[in-house]
Amino acid sequence: MMSKGIPPPPHASHPNFGHLCVLVLQAVLEVVFVAFPGYILARTGYLDQEAQKMVSYLNVNLFTPALIFYKLSSQLRAEDLPGLVLIPAIFILQTIISWGSGTVISKLFGFKKRTENFVVAMAVFGNSNSLPISLVTSLAFTIKGLHWDKEPHDNDSSVATRGITYLVIFQQLGQIIRWSWGYKILLRPANEYKDHELEEHERKARTDARAESGEYDDIASEDSDEPLIRVRSDLSHSDPSDYGSGSATPRNRKYAASGSTCSCESEECERIGLHEHHNGDIIPTPTNGNIAPIGSERPGHDSTIKPTWLQDAIPSGPRGWITRFTRWQKRTQSKVTTAIDRASHKAFDALPTFVQKTLTIIYDFIMKLLSPPLAAMLFALPIVLFPPIKHFFYDVEFMKRSFIPAVRQTGDVAVPLIIVCLGAGLARNTLPEDQKTSQDPTFDRKVLFAALASRMLVPLIVMAPALAIVARYAPFNILGDPIFIIVCFLLAGAPTALQLSQICQINNVYMGAMTRLLTQSYVVWILPSTIILVMLALETLEWAQLAKV
Numbered sequence: 197m198m199s200k201g202i203p204p205p206p207h208a209s210h211p212n213f214g215h216l217c218v219l220v221l222q223a224v225l226e227v228v229f230v231a232f233p234g235y236i237l238a239r240t241g242y243l244d245q246e247a248q249k250m251v252s253y254l255n256v257n258l259f260t261p262a263l264i265f266y267k268l269s270s271q272l273r274a275e276d277l278p279g280l281v282l283i284p285a286i287f288i289l290q291t292i293i294s295w296g297s298g299t300v301i302s303k304l305f306g307f308k309k310r311t312e313n314f315v316v317a318m319a320v321f322g323n324s325n326s327l328p329i330s331l332v333t334s335l336a337f338t339i340k341g342l343h344w345d346k347e348p349h350d351n352d353s354s355v356a357t358r359g360i361t362y363l364v365i366f367q368q369l370g371q372i373i374r375w376s377w378g379y380k381i382l383l384r385p386a387n388e389y390k391d392h393e394l395e396e397h398e399r400k401a402r403t404d405a406r407a408e409s410g411e412y413d414d415i416a417s418e419d420s421d422e423p424l425i426r427v428r429s430d431l432s433h434s435d436p437s438d439y440g441s442g443s444a445t446p447r448n449r450k451y452a453a454s455g456s457t458c459s460c461e462s463e464e465c466e467r468i469g470l471h472e473h474h475n476g477d478i479i480p481t482p483t484n485g486n487i488a489p490i491g492s493e494r495p496g497h498d499s500t501i502k503p504t505w506l507q508d509a510i511p512s513g514p515r516g517w518i519t520r521f522t523r524w525q526k527r528t529q530s531k532v533t534t535a536i537d538r539a540s541h542k543a544f545d546a547l548p549t550f551v552q553k554t555l556t557i558i559y560d561f562i563m564k565l566l567s568p569p570l571a572a573m574l575f576a577l578p579i580v581l582f583p584p585i586k587h588f589f590y591d592v593e594f595m596k597r598s599f600i601p602a603v604r605q606t607g608d609v610a611v612p613l614i615i616v617c618l619g620a621g622l623a624r625n626t627l628p629e630d631q632k633t634s635q636d637p638t639f640d641r642k643v644l645f646a647a648l649a650s651r652m653l654v655p656l657i658v659m660a661p662a663l664a665i666v667a668r669y670a671p672f673n674i675l676g677d678p679i680f681i682i683v684c685f686l687l688a689g690a691p692t693a694l695q696l697s698q699i700c701q702i703n704n705v706y707m708g709a710m711t712r713l714l715t716q717s718y719v720v721w722i723l724p725s726t727i728i729l730v731m732l733a734l735e736t737l738e739w740a741q742l743a744k745v
Contacts, residue, residue, distance in 0.1 A: 213727075219338065220726045223330035227694075227718060230612055234619030243620040252698035255613050260695075261572035263607030264371055266600075268576040270590065271364050274583060280365060282672050286684060287369045290659060294319040297654035301646045309393035310386060311643060314706050317382040318713060319650035321374050322690040324367040326611055327718075331686060331726065332359035332679065341737070342678045359679040366687055368573060374695065375567040383696070385703045395639065618697050621711050640709060647692070647713050652725055656689035660732055663688070667740040678737050685733035689725055691717035 237243040243251070298319030302312035336342060336356035343350040344358075386398065510516045544552060579586045589595050663684050667675050674680055692713060700710045 215338065216727060216730060217723065219331065219334045220723055220730075223327055223334065223726075224718065224722050226330055227326060227615055230615040231619030231622070234616035234621075235623050236619075237616075238620035238623035243617075243623075248617050248620050249701050249704075251613060252617055252701040255610055255617070255698055256702060257568045259606055259610035259613060261568045262603050263610040264368065264569050265572040265576045266603050266607045267364050268368050268573060269579040269586070270600075270604075271361055272580045273586075274581050276361075277580075279674060280362075282670075282674055283362065283365050284369060286663075287366055289662070290655065290688060291320055291373070293658050294322070294650065294655045297658075298646070298650040301650045301654070305642050305646055307643075307646070308395050308398075310389050310398065311395055313382040313384075314709070315643065315646045315650055317378050317696060318647035318692045319655070320382075321370060321378055321693045321696055322651060322687055323693045324363055324370055324687055324690065326615065326694065327722075328363055328683070328686045328690060329360055331730075332356065332363060332683060335359075335682060335730070336679060339734070342682075344677045344679075346673060346676060355679050358677060359683055362680055362683045363687075366683070370693070371569055372573060374693070375569040378696070379567050379699055380564055383699050383703055383705050385705060397639070614694050614698055617701065618694050618714060621697055621701065621707065622715065640712070643706075643709055644712055644716065647709075648716060648721070651692050652689050652717070652721060656729070656732075659688040660685070660736075664736045664739060667736055675740070681737055681740070682730070682733040685729045685736070686726075689729050691722060691725075 234243060238248070295316055298316035299312065302315045307315065333356050336359055337352045342352075342355045344355075347354060386394065510519050544555075547555070579589055589600060663681065666672075667681050694714070697710050697714060699705070700707050
């Protein structure tokens with residue numbers, strides 16, 4: 197036992213190098229063992245591209261929000277927040293440095309906007325979940341000197357719990373920008389970019405795709421007197437037989453989270469989807485899918501096409517009762533919704549113009565950034581901030597044994613499902629045809645190097661000295677917790693988040709590049725980079741503690 201007041205010998209807290217390698221290998225193999233079944237399922241055809249996209253879409257809209265809601269609402273308390281104010285500051289600093297490294301490296305390589313956004317996304321969003329949590333848990337029980345003086349009766353289990361709590365806070369801060377800025381902007385689909393924002397081979401692929409789909413031929417073959425769009429007055433004098441049936445919309449991503457297409461077979465199209473505000477109203481065309489803007493129609497106008505549930509014959513007997521009730525229910529729902537739409541539009545139009553513009557800007561901004569995981573965070577915040585609400589969810593017996601276990605079990609599916617989809621994505625037979633083979637191998641190598649350097653190298657080079665100086669001189673109590681310093685270093689050079697693979701699958705963005713990047717990050721570079729991160733963290737701890745002896 198070391199005498200009190202006598203500093204430990206240099207590097208006394210360092211683990212055996214071989215044992216540290218084993219710890220890192222165990223954390224990596226945990227990911228590999230979960231991903232391997234996904235790879236097998238993809239190779240055998242059970243998890244093809246569409247199935248992966250469906251699973252990723254389900255994960256984004258159900259399992260991941262449940263995970264975020266449970267983690268945030270259960271592990272954070274309002275009284276903990278004042279002592280954790282340094283975490284958002286460090287997170288913002290890391291994000292700015294990562295964004296800067298991704299942007300500068302992209303400019304040096306001469307990437308266009310879409311490729312630059314991909315590199316920035318890979319740089320900004322590091323893994324703060326599966327791999328760091330496994331490492332922190334293992335290190336808490338194997339490395340000496342991680343107990344905090346400020347915590348009476350501190351033990352290895354408490355160290356691990358605090359480390360996971362720090363990671364959860366960093367993780368939730370990352371989720372906020374990952375599912376807003378990352379999902380909606382940085383990794384948005386290619387068809388939302390202008391041609392000059394794409395690389396040369398991407399512009400050529402877009403032109404070829406348009407030519408193959410007949411888009412240019414259709415436009416060229418149109419009679420010059422035929423209008424490009426039809427308004428409601430045109431429809432009232434036209435014969436539906438003049439139009440083809442089932443024409444595809446320009447954008448038909450089956451599992452996209454936004455921009456969904458609408459068919460006139462549902463009453464939703466009649467009363468909501470095909471009646472927008474007067475700034476850009478839309479109506480159905482007989483092509484059953486294409487839509488055209490009109491001037492200043494108001495909600496509630498009669499649709500020129502009836503939904504199928506009004507066209508079907510009513511069966512005789514008791515079965516007809518069900519049909520009549522269903523029609524009444526849908527008709528009533530449509531009337532109520534239309535009345536609400538009319539009232540809301542009337543109230544909105546009564547506001548001053550500048551208020552309308554302000555509210556529109558705020559609404560557009562929120563809807564542009566809002567996603568199911570981000571909505572889950574917003575729902576969890578009142579539980580964290582207000583103890584009575586948290587008491588209701590976590591202490592009331594009924595909620596504790598019904599709602600909370602359901603949310604927890606749903607959320608537990610999220611991370612394994614992400615890793616399974618990652619394994620499936622490594623099977624190149626499931627990649628889209630245009631991403632299986634590289635049209636420009638040199639360009640792909642540049643993208644891969646830029647993404648790796650801007651995530652695992654440059655941020656660490658900048659953050660390591662900053663963290664060391666802060667740990668030694670900044671007057672924050674949390675900096676005295678050794679596991680916090682280790683967490684900060686692990687996140688500074690962590691590989692790209694696995695969650696980005698499912699975003700790329702949903703939006704069909706750089707799936708081939710994403711697969712190669714994750715392979716390099718988690719197979720080739722993970723072992724040496726993690727060892728360097730842990731050793732830097734331990735050296736920083738020793739240097740910071742020398743100033744406090």
